[in-house]
Amino acid sequence: xxxxxxxxxxxxxxxxxxxxxxxxxxxxxxxxxxxxxxxxxxxxxxxxxxxxxxxxxxxxxxxxxxxxxxxxxxxxxxxxxxxxxxxxxxxxxxxxxxxxxxxxxxxxxxxxxxxxxxxxxxxxxxxxxxxxxxxxxxxxxxxxxxxxxxxx
Numbered sequence: 001x002x003x004x005x006x007x008x009x010x011x012x013x014x015x016x017x018x019x020x021x022x023x024x025x026x027x028x029x030x031x032x033x034x035x036x037x038x039x040x041x042x043x044x045x046x047x048x049x050x051x052x053x054x055x056x057x058x059x060x061x062x063x064x065x066x067x068x069x070x071x072x073x074x075x076x077x078x079x080x081x082x083x084x085x086x087x088x089x090x091x092x093x094x095x096x097x098x099x100x101x102x103x104x105x106x107x108x109x110x111x112x113x114x115x116x117x118x119x120x121x122x123x124x125x126x127x128x129x130x131x132x133x134x135x136x137x138x139x140x141x142x143x144x145x146x147x148x149x150x151x152x
Contacts, residue, residue, distance in 0.1 A: 061089040
């Protein structure tokens with residue numbers, strides 16, 4: 001049985017899976033259930049269904065394959081989610097082999113490959129749901145170091 005990546009006191013983040021293929025929705029839901037680290041609270045196969053499901057269940061994160069049925073529709077969904085629920089985490093998924101946080105103006109999105117192990121897949125979602133310190137308010141390395149003894 002896989003080891004949980006959550007501490008005993010933390011709750012499992014909730015997620016809505018958005019993928020045009022119902023078989024993928026089921027597979028991802030089953031994969032996340034294996035780990036016990038993420039709780040799937042809904043699935044949708046298109047933009048309208050995704051917005052309705054997110055409004056209904058208010059998950060911690062939305063797992064989105066941006067090709068709904070094309071990338072333009074998927075990215076429109078991401079933009080709509082951002083505007084309606086700016087604090088909600090968005091995790092993009094696909095068949096690529098890269099997993100990690102996006103860079104650039106939309107650094108709140110991360111990407112996880114559908115090829116990832118169940119543990120890595122769940123970890124990416126859990127990590128995306130962790131609170132982030134905005135870059136503008138994070139202390140610089142210089143500010144976070146103690147002053148040398150005798151300096152004023």
